Amino acid sequence: MVLFGILTPQMKAQIQGDFGVHTSFNGRDINWGLQAGIAFQHLDLSLRGDFSNRMGPKRVLVESANNPNLLYQYREARYYLGIEAEKRFTVMEFGNDHRFGACAALWGGYSFGDYKGTSVAPDDGFSIRGRVAPFVQFDEQFTIKGGYEYLPLKVEDISAHRFFIGFTANIGNP
Helix, strand or coil: CHHHHHCCHHHHCCEEEEEEEEEEEECCEEEEEEEEEEEECCCCEEEEEEEEEECCCEEEEEECCCCCCCEEEEEEEEEEEEEEEEEEEEEEEECCCEEEEEEEEEEEEEEEEEECCCCCCCCCEEEEEEEEEEEEEECCCEEEEEEEEECCCCCCCCCCEEEEEEEEEEECCC
């Protein structure tokens, strides 16, 4: 509420609700998530809250605290709760309010999880992930993007390098 109180009337008219769904994956893991936030159309900037999780428990290898040559295998469920800032750079406009360009996003938040069937808990903590991708935006209301994501997971056998696909919709008058 404070944010809307300090904005000028011209800026308020260019702010929209921003809702999205995304998935990220590599050869060993897949996540999906939901996002909600605000889009500043005049700045090509979006700020979103994000909740995402792994699609079902994943078998992971975890190094023993007592013996670095010993790995334990667990079925890990993983969740992420955070805030994402995304900046879009328009390369080309075409048709009626359609745009093509590149976007970059930085996400910061808390990662937590559990090992199914055991009382042992995985490492929880704050993490940062980044995304870069081309995007196509239709009528300033719907955006499709897909590209590279870096998501460090702190497990031995899953790479931090991933592909992602995202869809966002802006609600409200641009």
